[in-house]
Amino acid sequence: MTLFGTGVLKGLIVTLKNFATSYFRKPDNGGIFTVQYPEERAKEIESFRNFPFLVYDGTPEKIRCVACGICERECPPKCIHIVMETEAGTGKPAKRPAVFEIDYGLCMNCGMCEDVCPFDSIYMDHAFEVTASDRTQELVRPKETLLKSNDYFLKIRPGTATPVDQKRRAAEEKKKTAQAAATPPKTNP
Amino acid sequence: METLELFVRIGIYTLMALVLVFALGVVTLRNLFHCALCLAAVLIGTAMLYVGLRADFLAAVQILIYVGAVMTLVIFVIMLTEHLGEKSIRQNNRQSPAAVISLSGIVVLLAALLLRTPWPVTDKALQAKASVMALGKALMGTYAFPFEVISVILIACLIGAIAIAKKDLPGEDVS
Amino acid sequence: MKEIEFFVDLIFVNAKGWCLDLLGHFLPDWTVVLVSIIISAVVIMVLGPLVMMYLTLLERKVIGRIQNRYGPNRVGKWGLLQPIADGIKMFTKEDIVPAQADKIIHFLAPVIIVIPALMVFLVVPFGERMTAVNLNIGLLYFIAVSSITTIPIFMGSWASRNKYSLLGGMRTAAQMISYEVPMTLSVVPVIMMSQSLSTNTIVMTQAGDMDLHWFVFTPWGLVGFVIFFLCAVAECNRPPFDLPEAESELVAGFHTEYSGMKFALFYMAEYMNAFTLCGIATTLFLGGWQGPLFPSWLWFFGKTFLLICVMIWFRGTFPRFRVDQLMGFAWKFLLPLTLINIPVAALWFFVPEQLAWIYSVPILAVSLWGLVKLNRSFVPEKRIYPLAD
Known part of the structure; x- marks a missing residue:
């Protein structure tokens, strides 16, 4: 038989212990696990995703995006808007986006654009401090602000970026060898 | 000190007037809950009059029993029985005239008794503290x-x- | 050394005395009396809200630590300006009155509830010679005035025309009436021992050697203290007795329909009541301002805040009572125990001390055990769910 009131005392001791240990224990050991945001920052997790950004290789002109519009079609909240560029003289499609806008106010951070992109061009970013003083205009981000270098991508998500790079490099090599294999017969004879 | 006594006197009379006003409210207001609150105010006012008459103990007990317990019970009963939607009730019916007559008889009787009783206002009685x-x-x-x-x-x-x-x-x- | 101690002890009393002396040179006698009253009144009017403001901060801090968080720590150092920020917020909030509400009573309720909460400060002995009014019925006055609190709560709950408010009001009435009974009766042994209702005299009788002759160090005093403290927690509607404002069932109980400053007044009354009840518990059982070494007012405030911290600790620990458990606890457990406690205290009064210990401890222990046995909670039959597996 347990004595009357022991349960009450047990509960009181638990809370008292919590109170006391909050002063000197580490977070994972019964201490306070609040992260005091502006001064302290939580450790960034690699698979953390926020808003999408566009990857370019080297310089912003070498953009990976070919303006195919798959992400635009797949985007559930329809927050992506793409217009393909046309060649200046001929008027033929240039496989480059003239306009690439994402409305951050609509984006629901699902990451579908990243999944569907066949050109490894659009990825989810880690930057979460997205602010605007206006809810219609400023949250619509144009191509210029969306573009970020591959180096940045490698830095924030090495786990995703490295295989992508390897794949791309392999594809390039293959293309080169194919080209090399295809060209000699023309010059040789 | 005389000025202070004057203030006290004015205060006491104001209190008495207020008690009367609230007492009138108890019997004339048409909302039962308001009546109950007026009654509580009357009881508190009476307790304050007791304090003025140096009957501290009586005053405290009056508040504890009447305001703290009885009034709470009264209000409880009102809340349990009265429909909140019904805002007003009639405070008088056919028996009112008869009640007025008999009550005024009682008032006259009490007043006569009060006036006839010799109240020994001596220094000793004034200083006495129960x-x-x-x-x-x-x-x-x-x-x-x-x-x-x-x-x-x-x-x-x-x-x-x-x-x-x-x-x-x-x-x-x-x- | 003794003189310094004495000086520190009476520093506030002397400060007031000097002010009055200074005024006495210029003004007629009756104004000095008036000024004396006004000084005490102003001190209390400032102390009440000030205590309330910092109690909210203390509560949030302690509760935070109990739940492994920092409390408010942004506004000022350690969040010390947080109560002021809250006050500004409360002042600037919109005051919403329901369309169907009884406007006058809805307005009056929060105003009236503060009055008894401030009035009880009058008889709390904050230190040696630091009782605002040394009433010879001080304790009775305290109990009487704090019993008025139910009426404004009723007014607020009824005038809001809201069923949650009304339910909260009904619960308040039931709870406060029930817990007033054991609370008043648990005080009786103290009155018997000190033979006085004056809070000052009660503190004086607990002096003894080393100023440690507190009532809580006797068996009846301990039982009385525990009962009084539990009733005090129930009286100021704090968890685990917070049924009148149970937010998971009644939104906010009787102050559901209040916002802005009116809500703040309800809040203020609640915290001031908590403070005064802890202060009176200190006075009655923990020796008030009696204590060795430190100045009297420090002892008083130290003990009172310790009790308040225990209240907060309770809040951080216990889940809410059910209504029937609440009522059962008051009527079936606390009330019989107080009734047993009174004769035990009487016995203590007439019997020499050693013998009294031998008598009273077993009596109280056995009655406690018996009450626990009689109060065995109803455990419903375990339900079997044939389709669950």
């Missing part, structure tokens, strides 16, 4: 019998209330 200990001794000594009778009555009330509130057992005769 201590709690003396009150307690009087209750347990001189007035032990009435005190006990009252307690018996209260016990009877309690038992009666329980008997009324008790659920009838299935086999019991309801009549």
Whole structure:
């Protein structure tokens, strides 16, 4: 038989212990696990995703995006808007986006654009401090602000970026060898 | 000091007037809850008058019993029975004239009694302060019998209330 | 050394005395009396809200630590300006009155509830010679005035025309009436021992050697203290007795329909009541301002805040009572225990001390055990769910 009131005392001791240990224990050991945001920052997790950004290789002109519009079609909240560029003289499609806008106010951070992109061009970013003083205009981000270098991508998500790079490099090599294999017969004879 | 006494005098008369106003409110207001609140105000005002008459103990007991317990019970009953939607009730009916006549008779009787009673306003009586200990001794000594009778009555009330509130057992005769 | 101690002890009393002396040179006698009253009144009017403001901060801090968080710590150092920020917020909030409400009573309720909460400060002995009014019925006055609190709560709950408010009001009434009974009766042994209702005299009788002759160090005093403290927690509607404002069932109980400053007044009354009840518990059982070494007012405030911290600790620990448990606890457990406690205290009064210990401890222990046995809670039959597996 347990004595009357022991349960009450047990509960009181638990809370008292919590109170006391909050002063000197580490977070994972019964201490306070609040992260005091502006001064302290939580450790960034690699698979953390926020808003999408566009990857370019080297310089912003070498953009990976070919303006195919798959992400635009797949985007559930329809927050992506793409217009393909046309060649200046001929008027033929240039496989480059003239306009690439994402409305951050609509984006629901699902990451579908990243999944569907066949050109490894659009990825989810880690930057979460997205602010605007206006809810219609400023949250619509144009191509210029969306573009970020591959180096940045490698830095924030090495786990995703490295295989992508390897794949791309392999594809390039293959293309080169194919080209090399295809060209000699023309010059040789 | 005279100025201070004047203030006290003005205060006492204002208090009396307020008590009267609230007492009128109890019998004239058409909302039962407002009436109850007025009654509470009257009781508190009376307690304050007791303080003015240097009957601190009586005042405290008045507030504790009447305002703290009885009024709470009254309001509780009002809340349980009165439909909140019904805002007003009639405070008078056919019996009102008869009640007014009989009440004014009682008032006249009481006033006559009060005026005829010799009130010994002596210095000693004015200075006398009923201590709690003396009150307690009087209750347990001189007035032990009435005190006990009252307690018996209260016990009877309690038992009666329980008997009324008790659920009838299935086999019991309801009549 | 003794003189310094004495000086520190009476520093506030002397400060007031000097002010009055200074005024006495220029003004007629009756104004000095008036000024004396006004000084005490102003001190209390400032102390009440100030205590309330910092109690909210203390509560949030302690509760935070109990739940492994920092409390408010942004506004000022350690969040010390947080109560002021809250006050500004409360002042600037919109005051919403329901369309169907009884406007006058809805307005009056929060105003009236503060009055008894401030009035009880009058008889709390904050230190040696630091009782605002040394009433010879001080304790009775305290109990009487704090019993008025139910009426404004009723007014607020009824005038809001809201069923949650009304339910909260009904619960308040039931709870406060029930817990007033054991609370008042648990005080009786103290009155018997000190033979006085004056809070000052009660503190004086607990002096003894080393100023440690507190009532709580006797068996009846300990039982009385525990009962009084539990009733005090129930009286100021704090968890685990916070049924009148149970936010998971009644939104906010009787102050559901209040916002802005009116809500703040309800809040203020609640915290001031908590403070005064802890202060009176200190006075009655923990020796008030009696204590060795430190100045009297420090002892008083130290003990009172310790009790308040225990209240907060309770809040951080216990889940809410059910209504029937609440009522059962008051009527079936606390009330009989107080009734047993009174004769035990009487016995203590007439019997020499050692013998009294031998008598009273077993009596109280056995009655406690018996009450626990009689109060065995109803455990419903375990339900079997044939389709669950």
